[in-house]
Amino acid sequence: MDKNRKTELYEFYKSCLLEDCIPFWLNHSLDHEYGGYFTCLDREGKVFSTDKSVWFQGRGLWIYSRLCNALGKRDEWLEAARLGYEFLVNYCFDTDGRMFFQVTRDGKPLRKRRYLFSETFAIIALAEYYKATGNMAALDKAKSIYKMILSIYDNPANDPYKITPKVYSETRAMKAMAVPMILLNTNYILREIDNVNCKCSGNACDCSVNYADIAKMLTKEIIEDFLKPEEKALFETVGINGERLDTPAGRCINPGHSIEASWFLMKEAEYQKDTGLMQKALNILDWSLDLGWDKEYGGISYYADIEGKPIEQLEWDMKLWWPHTEALYALLLAYKNTDKQKYLDWYDKVHNYTFDRFPDKEYGEWYGYLHRDGTVSHTLKGSMWKGPFHIPRALLFCMQLLED
Amino acid sequence: MDKNRKTELYEFYKSCLLEDCIPFWLNHSLDHEYGGYFTCLDREGKVFSTDKSVWFQGRGLWIYSRLCNALGKRDEWLEAARLGYEFLVNYCFDTDGRMFFQVTRDGKPLRKRRYLFSETFAIIALAEYYKATGNMAALDKAKSIYKMILSIYDNPANDPYKITPKVYSETRAMKAMAVPMILLNTNYILREIDNVNCKCSGNACDCSVNYADIAKMLTKEIIEDFLKPEEKALFETVGINGERLDTPAGRCINPGHSIEASWFLMKEAEYQKDTGLMQKALNILDWSLDLGWDKEYGGISYYADIEGKPIEQLEWDMKLWWPHTEALYALLLAYKNTDKQKYLDWYDKVHNYTFDRFPDKEYGEWYGYLHRDGTVSHTLKGSMWKGPFHIPRALLFCMQLLED
Numbered sequence: 001m002d003k004n005r006k007t008e009l010y011e012f013y014k015s016c017l018l019e020d021c022i023p024f025w026l027n028h029s030l031d032h033e034y035g036g037y038f039t040c041l042d043r044e045g046k047v048f049s050t051d052k053s054v055w056f057q058g059r060g061l062w063i064y065s066r067l068c069n070a071l072g073k074r075d076e077w078l079e080a081a082r083l084g085y086e087f088l089v090n091y092c093f094d095t096d097g098r099m100f101f102q103v104t105r106d107g108k109p110l111r112k113r114r115y116l117f118s119e120t121f122a123i124i125a126l127a128e129y130y131k132a133t134g135n136m137a138a139l140d141k142a143k144s145i146y147k148m149i150l151s152i153y154d155n156p157a158n159d160p161y162k163i164t165p166k167v168y169s170e171t172r173a174m175k176a177m178a179v180p181m182i183l184l185n186t187n188y189i190l191r192e193i194d195n196v197n198c199k200c201s202g203n204a205c206d207c208s209v210n211y212a213d214i215a216k217m218l219t220k221e222i223i224e225d226f227l228k229p230e231e232k233a234l235f236e237t238v239g240i241n242g243e244r245l246d247t248p249a250g251r252c253i254n255p256g257h258s259i260e261a262s263w264f265l266m267k268e269a270e271y272q273k274d275t276g277l278m279q280k281a282l283n284i285l286d287w288s289l290d291l292g293w294d295k296e297y298g299g300i301s302y303y304a305d306i307e308g309k310p311i312e313q314l315e316w317d318m319k320l321w322w323p324h325t326e327a328l329y330a331l332l333l334a335y336k337n338t339d340k341q342k343y344l345d346w347y348d349k350v351h352n353y354t355f356d357r358f359p360d361k362e363y364g365e366w367y368g369y370l371h372r373d374g375t376v377s378h379t380l381k382g383s384m385w386k387g388p389f390h391i392p393r394a395l396l397f398c399m400q401l402l403e404d
Numbered sequence: 405m406d407k408n409r410k411t412e413l414y415e416f417y418k419s420c421l422l423e424d425c426i427p428f429w430l431n432h433s434l435d436h437e438y439g440g441y442f443t444c445l446d447r448e449g450k451v452f453s454t455d456k457s458v459w460f461q462g463r464g465l466w467i468y469s470r471l472c473n474a475l476g477k478r479d480e481w482l483e484a485a486r487l488g489y490e491f492l493v494n495y496c497f498d499t500d501g502r503m504f505f506q507v508t509r510d511g512k513p514l515r516k517r518r519y520l521f522s523e524t525f526a527i528i529a530l531a532e533y534y535k536a537t538g539n540m541a542a543l544d545k546a547k548s549i550y551k552m553i554l555s556i557y558d559n560p561a562n563d564p565y566k567i568t569p570k571v572y573s574e575t576r577a578m579k580a581m582a583v584p585m586i587l588l589n590t591n592y593i594l595r596e597i598d599n600v601n602c603k604c605s606g607n608a609c610d611c612s613v614n615y616a617d618i619a620k621m622l623t624k625e626i627i628e629d630f631l632k633p634e635e636k637a638l639f640e641t642v643g644i645n646g647e648r649l650d651t652p653a654g655r656c657i658n659p660g661h662s663i664e665a666s667w668f669l670m671k672e673a674e675y676q677k678d679t680g681l682m683q684k685a686l687n688i689l690d691w692s693l694d695l696g697w698d699k700e701y702g703g704i705s706y707y708a709d710i711e712g713k714p715i716e717q718l719e720w721d722m723k724l725w726w727p728h729t730e731a732l733y734a735l736l737l738a739y740k741n742t743d744k745q746k747y748l749d750w751y752d753k754v755h756n757y758t759f760d761r762f763p764d765k766e767y768g769e770w771y772g773y774l775h776r777d778g779t780v781s782h783t784l785k786g787s788m789w790k791g792p793f794h795i796p797r798a799l800l801f802c803m804q805l806l807e808d
Contacts, residue, residue: 040652040714048713049652108575163568171512248444248453309452310444310784314719314773317781369718371775377721380714 001335001344010402016359017395022067022077024365024381025388029060030080034106036087039387043379044363050105056387057088058121063392065128070396073132085129085138088122096160097148102384114163119149120182124189131193139194143209146190150214153183173240174249177226180218181261187214188267219268222261223280232287233306234258248312253304255292256323258284263330266337278337285330289346292323297373298353300324317372321386324354325394332401366391405739405748414806420763421799426471426481428769428785429792433464434484438510440491443791447783448767454509460791461492462525467796469532474800477536489533489542492526500564501552506788518567523553524586528593535597543598547613550594554618557587577644578653581630584622585665591618592671623672626665627684636691637710638662652716657708659696660727662688667734670741682741689734693750696727701777702757704728721776725790728758729798736805770795 028045029037031052037060040049061084064077091107092099099118102111123142130139151158167174191211225242226235236257237249244250265281268274292300299319305311331347334340357374358366360381368386369378380386432449433441435456441464444453465488468481495511496503503522506515530546533539555562571578595615629646630639640661641653648654669685672678696704703723709715735751738744761778762770764785772790773782784790 040716042714051651104575109572110575111571164566167515168513171508171514247455310446310782310787312444312784312787312789314722314781318718371777372781373775373777377718377776378714380716383714383716385716 006402010399013395013399013402017392017399020359020364021366021388021392021395022063025060026076026080029382029388030083031087031105032083034087035083036091036107037084037387038105039382039384041380041382043360043381045365045381048380051110051384052087052103052105052107053384053387054088054092054100054103054118055121055384056389057084057092058118058123058125059387059389060084061088061125062121062128063388063396065125065132066396067392068132069128070400078132081129081132084125085135088125089141092118092122094161097145098159098161112161112163114161114166116149116152116179117182119145120186123149123186127190127193142190143194146186146209149183149186150209153179169240172245172247174237174245175225175240177222177234177236177238177261178257180221180226181257181264184215184218184222184268185264187211187218188264188271191215215268215272219265219277222265223277227280227284229283231306232283233291234261234284234288235306248305248309251305251307251309252311252313253288253291253306254302255288255300255304256302256320256326258288259292259300259323259330260326262288263326263333266330266333270337282334282338285334289327293349294319294372298349299357299370299374300327300350301372318377319357319370319372319374321354321358321366321368322390324350324358325390328354329394329397329401332398336401336404410806414803417799417803417806421796421803424763424768425770425792425796425799429464429796430480430484433786433792434487435491435509436487438491439487440495440511441488441791442509443786443788445784445786447764447785449769449785452784455514455788456491456507456509456511457788457791458492458496458504458507458522459525459788460793461488461496462522462527462529463791463793464488465492465529466525466532467792467800469529469536470800471796472536473532474804482536485533485536488529489539492529493545496522496526498565501549502563502565503549516565516567518565518570520553520556520583521586523549524590527553527590531594531597546594547598550590550613553587553590554613557583573644576649576651578641578649579629579644581626581638581640581642581665582661584625584630585661585668588619588622588626588672589668591615591622592668592675595619619672619676623669623681626669627681631684631688633687635710636687637695638665638688638692639710652709652713655709655711655713656715656717657692657695657710658706659692659704659708660706660724660730662692663696663704663727663734664730666692667730667737670734670737674741686738686742689738693731697753698723698776702753703761703774703778704731704754705776722781723761723774723776723778725758725762725770725772726794728754728762729794732758733798733801733805736802740805740808 028041031038036052036057038047038050039053039056040047042048061081064081067077091103094100094112099122100109101113101118103109123146126138126142225238228235233253236252236254239245262281262285266278269278269281291304294301300323302318302320303311303313303316327350331343335343357370360367365381367376371377432445433443435442440456440461442451442454443457443460444451446452465485468485471481495507498504498516503526504513505517505522507513527546527550530542534543629642632639637657640656640658643649666685666689670682673682673685695708698705704727706722706724707715707717707720731754735747739747761774764771769785771780775781
């Protein structure tokens with residue numbers, strides 16, 4: 001990629017991030033009365049539900065803190081982060097240490113789920129907030145949540161939340177790629193911040209979290225249990241020992257999720273200087289794009305069945321914003337690591353599709369959901385599932401790669 | 405409607421039912437080895453998952469038994485019913501009396517859910533099977549499940565299944581229209597069959613189920629708590645005392661579900677000779693079609709927000725088969741009860757949309773899921789949610805109305 005194109009892309013992403021995306025969320029999403037963030041916003045930014053997503057209290061806090069850490073502190077970002085931090089700490093934790101999934105505007109619990117994503121987003125958020133502010137209590141809390149989550153990962157019986165199991169594990173014991181995947185990213189971010197703090201260089205020390213061993217264990221599980229090179233796919237769900245399952249869930253591929261996992265693995269491969277792991281991550285990216293790219297209408301489909309059998313999810317062929325943002329960053333990172341033209345070609349294809357269709361030129365920010373044919377199916381800007389995370393993260397990370 | 409059109413429609417529906425729909429399921433869905441029914445069938449009828457839906461063990465048993473009761477016994481229907489009956493009774497009940505939601509091919513439990521739909525479908529199935537075969541154990545079991553479900557409806561604390569609550573009721577106590585709605589239909593079918601058996605004419609007797617009072621209580625709850633004439637809508641979810649909720653769930657209308665509820669209420673109004681109730685049911689039908697019909701592409705949309713605010717369900721604008729089958733029967737029934745041309749006009753519109761788009765002219769039976777624009781999004785014929793129920797029920801019920 002020549003220098004002019006790099007500069008042009010850098011300026012373009014910077015303008016999308018700082019003149020469109022972040023102002024939209026700062027203007028419409030902050031709850032100055034109760035703290036925290038609304039994310040259920042309509043096309044114009046009006047709140048259509050005041051219920052708060054705990055995922056996005058963490059994800060919002062992370063992005064505002066990260067912006068400070070990456071681009072320099074700004075009062076409006078610090079204030080937005082403070083609003084999220086206080087709401088997160090005061091209202092998003094149950095007495096057992098686990099977090100809720102959804103709370104009311106004023107912080108009363110609505111839902112608590114078995115999954116640990118609320119916690120992983122809180123961990124990276126609190127660590128990043130510590131880095132932006134020096135608030136040591138935030139880092140301590142991040143690390144103590146991380147230790148709890150690792151102990152549950154190590155042995156589910158350690159989970160203080162005794163929720164009724166969803167599927168009878170005596171009949172069919174399964175596990176989800178999402179778990180080691182999100183933990184790998186959490187570990188990466190926390191290691192980056194905490195290492196600076198404790199000078200342990202990624203090895204065990206009195207911070208009592210052995211980031212290096214954890215990263216190796218998580219990577220190994222993803223590669224050995226979920227990646228099936230003979231089928232050229234990273235599976236979302238496998239048997240408890242990595243067995244391929246011949247069920248709709250066992251055949252299901254989520255190309256956007258695989259692409260996101262590919263760049264988590266590329267970052268880890270860079271960190272560990274592991275060229276074997278880098279190649280495996282690149283394979284995942286290649287295979288996911290081949291399977292997920294819609295040859296007829298363009299864009300990355302939401303789900304695929306690896307054997308081409310029917311998919312039960314009604315939204316399987318829709319085009320969502322986040323697989324596209326993850327692909328943009330994954331492709332730039334792949335290009336940086338390989339210098340291969342094919343990644344630039346794919347990058348151009350994904351970039352053009354994405355910026356032709358997702359941004360709302362009238363009211364700002366992006367549509368999140370398109371029909372298969374690329375027409376808009378939802379005009380909302382945010383929900384329990386869409387908020388200030390994938391878009392600003394990808395824009396910021398792409399900027400940083402282009403700057404290198 | 406003139407006599408020729410009636411005869412033509414009767415013959416058309418009869419042929420769809422007996423030469424297309426039922427043969428498809430008899431050919432592909434029966435598990436002659438383990439009993440019961442597969443419903444995860446691809447376009448050609450090939451099984452893509454052997455897991456069994458407990459809903460459809462009941463719904464299939466019901467339709468095969470009902471065909472015998474309505475059109476005269478056939479060995480193939482009785483044998484299909486027997487397969488379902490034995491699997492249902494042997495493998496679909498937990499030791500606490502509640503039923504599973506999903507089991508393996510050989511009947512091992514996979515999922516059990518809080519909802520009581522598995523049970524309500526089993527109740528009508530067992531009652532109908534009793535009527536087809538004289539198997540009194542089936543009727544006894546139907547009535548004993550019904551009594552358990554009514555006791556849970558009366559007081560959720562009576563539920564032997566102590567599953568973790570989904571939403572914190574201390575924060576927001578809600579209830580679903582689906583519950584009194586499905587119980588009203590269950591009560592209707594069981595009353596019809598059990599009355600013949602016990603000669604109690606719908607009043608309390610030693611059968612110890614007071615169908616008349618239950619029907620009145622359920623109807624009252626639907627009309628008083630879920631129907632909001634000032635907003636011209638039947639709501640899916642309200643506060644525990646019928647309060648309108650200003651949340652996405654509280655604003656959500658499912659037009660197909662409302663239309664199905666409208667004919668459950670029309671049947672009850674006919675039974676009770678209650679013209680006030682009949683008019684309310686007709687209003688629900690009118691309002692649901694006005695709100696749900698897609699003015700741009702035709703067909704009945706899956707979800708709507710009563711205030712036109714964003715809808716979070718990704719499939720909100722898709723066209724599913726079952727709202728259309730329910731509308732066909734509801735409109736014929738509305739026409740029979742009112743003789744109003746507007747119902748015939750709507751009927752023609754829905755009939756034409758439905759038969760132009762849903763039937764698979766190459767492999768038989770119907771597609772279940774279309775995009776908003778009417779193109780096919782899923783070629784599967786069955787899943788955990790689609791099987792031999794809405795289509796054959798509507799075809800059979802329409803035939804019977806046209807015969808009157």
